[in-house]
Amino acid sequence: MRPETRRRVLDAVETLGFRPNQHAQSLHSGRSWTVGLMTTDGIGRFSTPVLLGAEDALGAGKISVLLCDTRGDSIREQHHLRNLMDRRVDGIIVTGRRTDPRPPLTGITGLESVPVVYALSPSTDPGDMSVVTDDKGGAGLAAEHLLATGRTRIAHITGPEHHAAARDRARHAVEHLEQAGLALSTGRVHFGEWSEAWGRRAADAVLRTAPDTDAVFCGNDQIARGVTDALRERGIGAPGDIAVVGYDNWDTMALASRPPLTTIDMNLAEIGRIAALRLLEAIDAGEATPGVRTVPCRLVVREST
Amino acid sequence: MRPETRRRVLDAVETLGFRPNQHAQSLHSGRSWTVGLMTTDGIGRFSTPVLLGAEDALGAGKISVLLCDTRGDSIREQHHLRNLMDRRVDGIIVTGRRTDPRPPLTGITGLESVPVVYALSPSTDPGDMSVVTDDKGGAGLAAEHLLATGRTRIAHITGPEHHAAARDRARHAVEHLEQAGLALSTGRVHFGEWSEAWGRRAADAVLRTAPDTDAVFCGNDQIARGVTDALRERGIGAPGDIAVVGYDNWDTMALASRPPLTTIDMNLAEIGRIAALRLLEAIDAGEATPGVRTVPCRLVVREST
Incomplete structure (x- = not known):
């Protein structure tokens, strides 16, 4: 493109206040720059800091977070999962209140090509990516x-x-x-x-x-x-x-x-942050690095000891 | 389309596990079927039930929720707002911990054509849509x-x-x-x-x-x-x-x-639900119905009285 043409296009962008349409960019690039954040039991005292840690790590860039609350209901989980797949999310973070392992997401076509990280509640499958407390x-x-x-x-x-x-x-x-x-x-x-x-x-x-x-x-x-x-x-x-x-x-x-x-x-926000970073790595690399990552706790000393 | 052709297309859909690409649909329809949910102060005890009430009302349909946490930082708010506009959200819900009125969202091109509902923390502009506690x-x-x-x-x-x-x-x-x-x-x-x-x-x-x-x-x-x-x-x-x-x-x-x-x-989940319903109405009608809607409280009697 000639410099003058380029200049006129940029002027028009400025005048019209044009912003690129993310949907058109996503169709073009094959990436949606969105990540699904699934909580399995509402947003409680434990999942909130995990969510915020993940949102902080993702939102600093251009990645947006689609919030899905399944309330422990497998029909809701499938509904949200289908929706996330239709939106071509780049990855999914799953979190819940309990530290007990949970079965991996399943039951929907195409899921095998989307990286998933389990935060706080690890997957029962050791081949999955999980981030847990110590x-x-x-x-x-x-x-x-x-x-x-x-x-x-x-x-x-x-x-x-x-x-x-x-x-x-x-x-x-x-x-x-x-x-x-x-x-x-x-x-x-x-x-x-x-x-x-x-x-x-x-x-x-x-x-x-x-x-x-x-x-x-x-x-x-x-x-x-x-x-x-x-x-x-x-x-x-x-x-x-x-x-x-x-x-x-x-x-x-x-x-x-x-x-x-x-x-x-338990450094819950750090668990969310590391889950987000592992997800971003997997998205960029095009493949998951399986295994469980453990986040250390810290002792907070006050007057009761 | 002939019935046989239609049949063959549907068979292929079934065999391939095809799901429509939401981005292509959004480009076509001009709607993204997403709503931005902005919290101004983390996700705390007050904003959580509002968020969940809104997510429940929106997520039951095909609308997804983009979560944005501004942490009371106006630079983060502008960043998220720009991102929401690029994604062509159908509307925005703004919530916060305090019941004090807050200035309306501003400072970005195109915002005037996107309906916004303020939940719990009303807008200082009486021409905006707000849902508040009583x-x-x-x-x-x-x-x-x-x-x-x-x-x-x-x-x-x-x-x-x-x-x-x-x-x-x-x-x-x-x-x-x-x-x-x-x-x-x-x-x-x-x-x-x-x-x-x-x-x-x-x-x-x-x-x-x-x-x-x-x-x-x-x-x-x-x-x-x-x-x-x-x-x-x-x-x-x-x-x-x-x-x-x-x-x-x-x-x-x-x-x-x-x-x-x-x-x-305070029925906070109801505040979130009503905010979501007002937003859906405004999206469908193509125009906002301004004003403040007040959600009644209820008395819960236990042993202290």
């Missing part, structure tokens, strides 16, 4: 911190045994204590619910059965908050008599707790 | 409920005075009591923070300055939870001596509170 490391950080501050009679109160998060954190905490030559002060893990009320009830049980307990490691912050409430109401000092560690670093719970909670932060 | 009705429900259960010495503890939600609820609660011939038991509204710690401190101030108070209406559930904690720790019965009403129906707070909170539910 429950072993998290439980280790909590146990290590309690041991380092001189605690030796440690109890563990957590959620339902059928949740992987409860089972895994408990197992790794027990293993970590055993490596230090210790057993749980109560001789067993207290499985129950992810609630403050369970934390209060279980704290009472611990005080009754092992009154010399000097620390409680809890499977989430709600349980830990219940434990601190029970201790305070029975005149037992925290951390003076009993130190308390939570899990999740959910600010509403951890900061409102009296005392504020030392807790484990 | 703070007057909500405060009225709380006051009415306390009056109906025989309370006459009512205090009000709420968030910062520079938040519209705190100011509006306080003003309407005071007006409602005045209509019943009553004034606030403490003679004034206790403005402070949206936190449990503020609820506890303010409850102490109320007990000191107006010990015959028989009810506290709180601007949110965190404050109300702080109030119930302070009352219990001072040996004052709730609701026996003092009834407590919260605001938000945030289940984590309202149910974990001792006693569980009577509270006002």
Whole structure:
């Protein structure tokens, strides 16, 4: 094109405020510059930071995020999946509240050519790309911190045994204590619910059965908050008599707790960000690099220890 | 087309697993069947139910939702807005955490031809489409409920005075009591923070300055939870001596509170749903019906009253 022609075209673009039509570009390039973000259980406390981390990594470029909420309903999942395929998404991120593995997306033609990354809830297929939290490391950080501050009679109160998060954190905490030559002060893990009320009830049980307990490691912050409430109401000092560690670093719970909670932060936004980056790599390379990537936790120390 | 030809095309579609390309359809129809969903402050406790309500109303059809999180940053807002325009979205829903009015979207060519609905955070321009919560009705429900259960010495503890939600609820609660011939038991509204710690401190101030108070209406559930904690720790019965009403129906707070909170539910998912329906109407009609639509609250009665 002659420079004058080029100049006139650019002037016309300017005058008309022309913006290229993304649909025409997508037809031309075969790429839609969109990614599907599927949550399987609404948008909750756990999936929100994952979503935001992913949106942040993707949205900084020209990639847009199509939000799909399946609410754990397989008919909705198929509906959204069909829609995403019709829109020729470049890739899909799947996330959910639970850390239990979930079956891979399936049941729709063409899916095999679209990269999929599972964030927080890994795929049951080890050949898929998953990004998960490090429950072993998290439980280790909590146990290590309690041991380092001189605690030796440690109890563990957590959620339902059928949740992987409860089972895994408990197992790794027990293993970590055993490596230090210790057993749980109560001789067993207290499985129950992810609630403050369970934390209060279980704290009472611990005080009754092992009154010399000097620390409680809890499977989430709600349980830990219940434990601190029970201790305070029975005149037992925290951390003076009993130190308390939570899990999740959910600010509403951890900061409102009296005392504020030392807790484990899973770096959920980082899980979302890494899921997005792995997806972008797979899109650019034209092939997936299978396997599970684990994101380390960090210890947040506050007044409860 | 002859029936045999049609039959052969459909057979080929079936055999090949063909799905229409949405981008080609969009170029043809001039519609993208996508809607932008912009949140101005991350995805928090308030915007999440609004988002889900909107996604539910839109996603049931063939409309997809492009998620844009501006994090209150005007550069990010312009970036997302430009991207949404390039993608020829059929409309935009804007939502945020605060009920304070916000300036309308602006600064980009072509925006005037795209319908925009503001959900929860209304536009400052009354000519725009906004869907808001009914703070007057909500405060009225709380006051009415306390009056109906025989309370006459009512205090009000709420968030910062520079938040519209705190100011509006306080003003309407005071007006409602005045209509019943009553004034606030403490003679004034206790403005402070949206936190449990503020609820506890303010409850102490109320007990000191107006010990015959028989009810506290709180601007949110965190404050109300702080109030119930302070009352219990001072040996004052709730609701026996003092009834407590919260605001938000945030289940984590309202149910974990001792006693569980009577509270006002803003029906946030309904705000999102109605915003989506107004947007669909405007898209179909080719023109917006300006004005503010108010969504009623509902009273949720639990053990604190």
